[in-house]
Amino acid sequence: MTSPLIDKLVDIKGVETNYIDAWGNPEIISEQSKCKLLGAMGYQVDNEELLINQVEKEFQQVWMSPLNPVQVNRESDELFITVRLPIELVNDDFVINIECENNNFLEQKFVPIDGDLINATIIEDIEFQEYLIKINHTLPLGYHQLRLLADDGDQIASMRMIMAPTSCYHPQSILDGNKVWGLSVQLYCLRSRNNWGIGDFSDLAQLVESAAKNGAQFIGLNPIHALYPANPEACSPYGPSSRRWLNFIYLDVTAIDGYHTHDVQSLVNDVEFQRSLDNARNVEYVDYEVVTRLKLQALDRVFAYQNSKFLSKNTKQNKAFKTFVTQGGESLQMLATYDALQEHLASEGKPSWGWPVFPKEYADFQSPAVSKFVKKHKNRIKFYLFLQWQAALQLEAANQVAKENNMSIGIYRDLAVGVSEGSAEIWGNKDLYCTQASVGAPPDVLGPLGQNWGLPPMDPEKLYEQQYQPIIDLFDSNMKSAGALRIDHVMALLRLWWVAKGDDAKEGGYVYYPVDDLLGILALESQRHRSLVIGEDLGTVPEEIRVKLAENGVYSYRVFFFEQAKDGGFYSPSDYPIQSMSTLTTHDMPTLSGYWHCYDLELGKELGLYPTEEILSGLYASRHNNKQQILDSLHGHHAIPEWIDRKVDNLGMSKELNYDMQIHMATGSSALLSLQLEDWLQMNKPVNIPGTFKEYPNWKRKLNQDLEHIFSDPEMTLLAKKLTEARDNA
Numbered sequence: 001m002t003s004p005l006i007d008k009l010v011d012i013k014g015v016e017t018n019y020i021d022a023w024g025n026p027e028i029i030s031e032q033s034k035c036k037l038l039g040a041m042g043y044q045v046d047n048e049e050l051l052i053n054q055v056e057k058e059f060q061q062v063w064m065s066p067l068n069p070v071q072v073n074r075e076s077d078e079l080f081i082t083v084r085l086p087i088e089l090v091n092d093d094f095v096i097n098i099e100c101e102n103n104n105f106l107e108q109k110f111v112p113i114d115g116d117l118i119n120a121t122i123i124e125d126i127e128f129q130e131y132l133i134k135i136n137h138t139l140p141l142g143y144h145q146l147r148l149l150a151d152d153g154d155q156i157a158s159m160r161m162i163m164a165p166t167s168c169y170h171p172q173s174i175l176d177g178n179k180v181w182g183l184s185v186q187l188y189c190l191r192s193r194n195n196w197g198i199g200d201f202s203d204l205a206q207l208v209e210s211a212a213k214n215g216a217q218f219i220g221l222n223p224i225h226a227l228y229p230a231n232p233e234a235c236s237p238y239g240p241s242s243r244r245w246l247n248f249i250y251l252d253v254t255a256i257d258g259y260h261t262h263d264v265q266s267l268v269n270d271v272e273f274q275r276s277l278d279n280a281r282n283v284e285y286v287d288y289e290v291v292t293r294l295k296l297q298a299l300d301r302v303f304a305y306q307n308s309k310f311l312s313k314n315t316k317q318n319k320a321f322k323t324f325v326t327q328g329g330e331s332l333q334m335l336a337t338y339d340a341l342q343e344h345l346a347s348e349g350k351p352s353w354g355w356p357v358f359p360k361e362y363a364d365f366q367s368p369a370v371s372k373f374v375k376k377h378k379n380r381i382k383f384y385l386f387l388q389w390q391a392a393l394q395l396e397a398a399n400q401v402a403k404e405n406n407m408s409i410g411i412y413r414d415l416a417v418g419v420s421e422g423s424a425e426i427w428g429n430k431d432l433y434c435t436q437a438s439v440g441a442p443p444d445v446l447g448p449l450g451q452n453w454g455l456p457p458m459d460p461e462k463l464y465e466q467q468y469q470p471i472i473d474l475f476d477s478n479m480k481s482a483g484a485l486r487i488d489h490v491m492a493l494l495r496l497w498w499v500a501k502g503d504d505a506k507e508g509g510y511v512y513y514p515v516d517d518l519l520g521i522l523a524l525e526s527q528r529h530r531s532l533v534i535g536e537d538l539g540t541v542p543e544e545i546r547v548k549l550a551e552n553g554v555y556s557y558r559v560f561f562f563e564q565a566k567d568g569g570f571y572s573p574s575d576y577p578i579q580s581m582s583t584l585t586t587h588d589m590p591t592l593s594g595y596w597h598c599y600d601l602e603l604g605k606e607l608g609l610y611p612t613e614e615i616l617s618g619l620y621a622s623r624h625n626n627k628q629q630i631l632d633s634l635h636g637h638h639a640i641p642e643w644i645d646r647k648v649d650n651l652g653m654s655k656e657l658n659y660d661m662q663i664h665m666a667t668g669s670s671a672l673l674s675l676q677l678e679d680w681l682q683m684n685k686p687v688n689i690p691g692t693f694k695e696y697p698n699w700k701r702k703l704n705q706d707l708e709h710i711f712s713d714p715e716m717t718l719l720a721k722k723l724t725e726a727r728d729n730a
Contacts (some may be wrong), residue, residue, distance in 0.1 A: 005051060010034050013041060014460060014512030016495065022444035022540045029509040036500035037509050040437035043460060063121055063128045064159040066148055070467040072517040074166055079135035081159070083112055083148065087127040094703055095149040096135065098161065098575055101142035108136050123167035139163045141524060143472075160467040164520035167553035168533045171483070173408040174671050179730040180408055181666055181673040181723050182218030183211055186287050186587065186687050187236075187250055188699070189677075192707040194254065197280025197291045201394035202252035203707055204411070205401045210711040212405035215724030218484060220674050221400070222587065223416045224250060224395070226335060226424070229384075230342040231353055232292035235699050238488065239420040239454060242335045243468065244477040245328075245392035248384075249291060253298045256390055258305035268298055303383050311386070318633065324389045331428070331473065334365050336384035338424035340377050341370070354422010356435075365428045392481070399481040409532060409672075412484035415474065417492050418455030432470060433464045437498045440505045444539050445562075447691050448615060450505030457496050460513045472521055479529035486581075490535030490554065493518045494545040515545070519552045526553075534581050534672070538562065556580040558670060560661075561626070568625060570633045573668025574730075579673035580648075582665055588690050592661065592679045596653035599684050607695045624648065639664035658682055659719050666726035672725065681705055 010017065015037050018028045035045045044050035066084050073079055081096075082194040090112040098106040115131035122128070142162040174180070190199025190207065209218050225240035227247050237247075253259055267273060273294065279289045310317035325332060341362060342352050351357035361369035374381060395411075402410030418439055426433045435458045440452040463470060479485050487493075494515040499508035526533050535554040537546060549556065558580045563571040578580050585591060590600035601619055610616040627648040634640045640660045645651045662675055678687070681704050688698045710716055 003048060005048070005055065006031075006035060006038070008511050009038055009043065009051075009055065010137065013038065014495075016510035016512065019442075019510055019540070020542070021442060021499040027442070028422040030507070033500070033503070033507055033509045034613075036503065037437065037498050037511060040434045040498065040500055041461075042434075060123050063123055063130075063725045066161040067146070069465050070160040070162065070517075072162045072164055072468070072520040073139075074164055074520060075141060076166055079137070079139065080132050081135060081146065081161075082118065082130055083115070083133055084128055084130045085112055087129055090129055091129070093151040094156075095151065095153075096133070097147040097149055098135075098137065098139065099145040099147070100140060101144055102140065106137045106139075116701065126237075137519075141165055141527070162468070162517075162521060162524065163221060164524040165527050167551075168523045168526035169530050170553060171408050171530075171532060174532070178408070179669075179671055179673070179727040180217035181675065181727050182216045182220060182409065182412075182588075183207075183584070183680075184220035184674045185677050186222040186380050186699070187224060187703065188222075188235075188237075189703045190707055191281075191703050191705065195250075195281070196251060196253065196277060196294055197283070198286050198288075200250050200252040201398050202255055204242070204395075205398040207708055208398055208401045208403055208407070208411065210707075211720075212402065212407050214711060214717055214720035215347045215727075216410050216720070217407050218409035218672070218674075220412045220484075220486065221414055223414045223488070225416060226388075228342065229292060229296065229339050230346045232288040234353070234420070235286070235288045236420075237414075237699060238416045239418075240416055240425075241338070242331070243416055243419060243474055244331050244425075245335050245388050246395065247499055248299075248387040248391055249288070249295060251295065251299070251387065251391055251394060253295055253302065255394065256302050256306075258300075258302040258309075259298070259299075261305050263305065264301045267301055273297075273472045274631060278534060284702060285697050286702060288700070299387065300383070306386070307379075307382070311382070311729055317575075319388055321386070324392065325385055328385075328388070328608065332385065332388060333381075334428040335424045336366065336381045336388070337370065337374055338427055341373055343380070344373075354420070355424075355427040359541070362429070363427075370704070396481045399483075402483065407483070409487060410483035411481065412486055412532075412534070413478050413482045414486045414488060415478045417489040417496075418457065420454055421456055427455060429470065432458055432466060436501045438501065439496045440499050440508065441497050441539055442508065443506055445502070447505075448610065449691060450508070451690055452499050452505040452508075457498055457511070460511065464514065464517075468517065468521055471524070475522055475525035476529070479525055479531040482529075484532040484534060485526075486534040486536060486557075487522075487554075488536050489539075490537050490549065490557075491539070491541060491545055493522070493541070494548070497540075515548060519548060519554075523552055538586075550577070550579060553579075555672060558582045558590070559586060560584045560665060564626070564629075568629050570626075570629055572633070573665050573670065576668050576670045578669050578671055581674055582670035583666055583674040583676075584661060584665060585676055587687050590686050591676070591683050591685045592658050593682055594655045594686055595623075596627065596657075597684070600689070601687060603686075603689060603696065607689065607692055609689075609691055611655065618627065634661065634664060637664065639667075640701070653682075655682060655715070659715075661723075662719065663722050663726050666723045667730050669730065673723075675723070677703060677710070680710070680719065 015034055021027050039045045044054055063084055094107050094110055110133055112131045115133040118132050120131040141163045146161045147158045148156045150156055186197045190203040192203045195203055211219055223237040226242040226245040228234045228241050276290055280287050311321055317427050345352035355363055399411050437457045438452050439455050439457045441449045495510045495512045496513050497508050499505050533554045536550050536557045556577055558576045573582055594600050604610055605616055631648050666673055683704055685701050687701050689696045
C-alpha cells in the first residue's frame with residue numbers, strides 16, 4: 001500500500017528512505033521494503049482502515065500519558081520535562097517528586113500554564129496541552145524516578161530520569177598519553193594441555209598472565225554470551241541465546257570444588273570418557289557436541305556434590321549463590337528455565353532448536369505451563385543457575401589476574417549486536433523484538449551480496465517504552481569483570497539494517513534508534529564500571545555516527561586493510577585517530593597469511609560467495625593492487641628491510657614480513673593496538689567467513705599451538721618486546 005499515511009509513518013518510525021552505500025553511491029529504499037519493515041513493527045500496512053485506527057490509537061495513548069516513559073539527560077544540560085494534560089487541569093497546582101537513586105527526595109511545585117506551551121491537540125472533543133517545565137534541581141548521575149503528583153499527593157504519572165556523564169570512561173594511563181597493545185582471541189580457539197577440547201576461563205587467566213608479563217595491556221575476547229546447552233552446534237558467539245549471561249562451556253570443570261570427589265573422578269577416568277576427551281583435545285576444530293556432553297556429565301556430578309554439601313544448607317557458599325541468583329533477577333531465572341526446558345524437550349525427541357518450535361504451551365516464559373515446568377524441574381533449573389554462578393566466578397578470577405599484573409585495561413569483552421531468533425532473550429521479552437525481521441548489512445566490501453544475520457531487531461519504540469532497561473542491563477552485565485567493552489557493529493546505536501523475513505539482504509532498509517539516549521546510557525555505565533568503550537565502526541558508516549562516537553569518548557575501530565585513500569594508497573598508522581583501536585585483521589577477515597595468499601578468495605569461490613567470475617577476477621585484481629600498495633607503504637616507512645622484494649609478484653608472506661607489519665602498526669598513533677594470536681602463529685584459515693552458515697566450519701577452528709608454547713617461543717617473546725618498545729616510542 002502506498003499512501004501519505006505510509007510515508008508519514010516511515011518518517012515517524014525512523015525508516016530511512018535513502019542512504020549512501022559502502023562505495024559512496026546513493027541508494028533508495030523501495031516502497032515495498034518500507035511497507036514490509038513497517039509490517040515487521042506490527043503495523044497493518046495491507047489494510048488502510050485498520051492502519052488508520054492503529055495509528056490514531058497510538059497517537060491518543062501518547063497524548064493521554066502525562067509523562068514520557070523515560071528521559072536521558074547529560075550532566076551539563078539544563079533540565080526540562082514535558083507534561084501533557086487536559087486543558088481543564090493546566091491551571092491546577094501539581095508537584096514534581098524525584099526519588100534519586102541514592103534515596104534522596106527532591107520536590108518542586110508548579111502550575112502547568114506557567115511553563116511554555118509547546119503543543120496541543122483535541123481527542124474526543126477534549127483539548128490536551130503539552131507544556132515544557134523546567135526542573136529547578138541539580139540531579140546526580142544515575143537512574144532516578146520522577147513522579148507527577150496532584151496537589152493532594154495522589155500520583156498521576158511517573159517516568160525514569162537518567163542523568164548521564166558527557167563522555168565514556170578513559171583509563172588514566174591512556175589520558176596520560178600512553179600507547180598500549182594487546183591480543184585478541186576467540187576464547188574457544190585456545191589449546192592447552194589441560195582444557196577439554198575448548199579454551200576455558202583457566203586458559204584465559206593463563207593467557208592474561210603470560211601476555212601481561214610480555215608487555216600486553218589487554219586481552220580482547222570474542223563474545224562469551226550464553227549459547228544453547230541442548231543445541232551445541234549453534235555455536236556462533238554472535239548469535240547467542242542471551243547477551244546478559246555467560247556460555248557455561250568456558251567453565252574449567254577441574255577448577256570447581258567437588259571435581260576431585262570419587263563420584264566425579266569415577267566418571268572422568270572411565271576409559272570411554274578419556275577416549276572422547278583425548279579426541280576433543282586433538283581435533284583441529286572444536287567438537288561442540290562432544291565437549292558439551294562431557295562437560296555437562298561432569299558438571300552434573302559436581303553440582304550434586306555442591307548442592308548436597310553447600311547449596312541446601314546455611315553455608316557461606318549458599319549465601320553467595322542466593323545473592324547471585326537474586327541479583328540476576330527474572331533474566332537469570334528465565335535463561336535457566338529456558339535451558340532446562342530446551343534440554344527436556346530434546347530428551348523427549350520433540351522439536352527444540354528454539355521457542356518458535358516449542359509446544360504451544362511452552363512458547364512463552366510467562367505461560368502457566370512454564371510455571372508448572374519450573375515447579376516440577378526446580379532442581380534442574382537450579383543446576384543451570386549454578387553454571388552461571390560458576391562461570392561468573394571464573395571470569396572474575398581471570399579479571400583479577402589482569403589486575404594483579406597491573407594491566408592498564410585487562411580483559412575486554414565483546415557485545416554482540418543481537419540474539420538469534422530462537423533465543424531465551426526473545427522468549428522472555430517478545431514485545432521488545434520484531435521477529436518478522438532480521439538485522440544484517442547492505443552489500444559492502446565484506447559481503448557483496450549483503451548479509452542477513454538471523455537476529456531479530458529490538459523495536460526502538462518498545463525499547464523506549466521499557467525505559468531502556470534492556471539496554472541498561474546489556475551494558476551493565478557486559479562491563480563486569482572487564483576493563484573495556486567492544487560493541488560489535490556500533491552503528492546499531494544509530495541505525496540497523498532490517499531485512500523482512502523471507503527477503504534477500506539487499507532488499508532491506510535502515511531503521512533509526514535513539515542514538516543520543518543510548519550513548520548517554522553507555523557513558524553512564526562506562527563510568528560506573530570504569531570500562532573503556534570501543535565501537536566497531538566498519539562497513540557502511542555515516543559520518544554522523546563517527547562524530548557522535550568520538551564526542552562521547554568511544555574509541556573508533558581502525559582496520560589497516562580498510563584505511564585506504566582514494567588513490568589506492570594505505571594511510572600510515574601514524575595518521576589514525578588517537579582515540580581509536582587499530583588492528584590488522586578481524587574475526588570476519590582472513591588472517592595476514594590468508595589475505596596475502598588470497599586464501600579467502602579461493603574459499604569464497606569454492607563456497608559460491610561471488611555471483612560471477614567477473615566479480616571474482618575483479619577482487620583478485622584489486623587484491624594484487626592493494627598488496628603492492630601495502631608493500632610500497634612498508635618500504636616507504638622503512639618498516640621492512642631493504643632486502644625484502646619491492647614487487648609483490650615475487651613476494652610471499654614470511655614470518656619477517658608478518659612480524660614487521662605488526663611492529664609497523666605498533667608505531668601508529670592509535671591509543672590501542674589489537675593483534676590476533678592467529679597472526680603471531682602465521683595461520684592461514686579464518687575463524688569465520690561472513691555470508692556462510694554450514695558451508696564452512698565457522699567459530700570452530702582452533703589455534704595451531706598450545707597456549708603453553710606460545711610465550712616460551714623466543715621469536716614470539718622477541719616480537720612482544722619489539723611491540724612494547726614501538727608503543728612506548730609511538
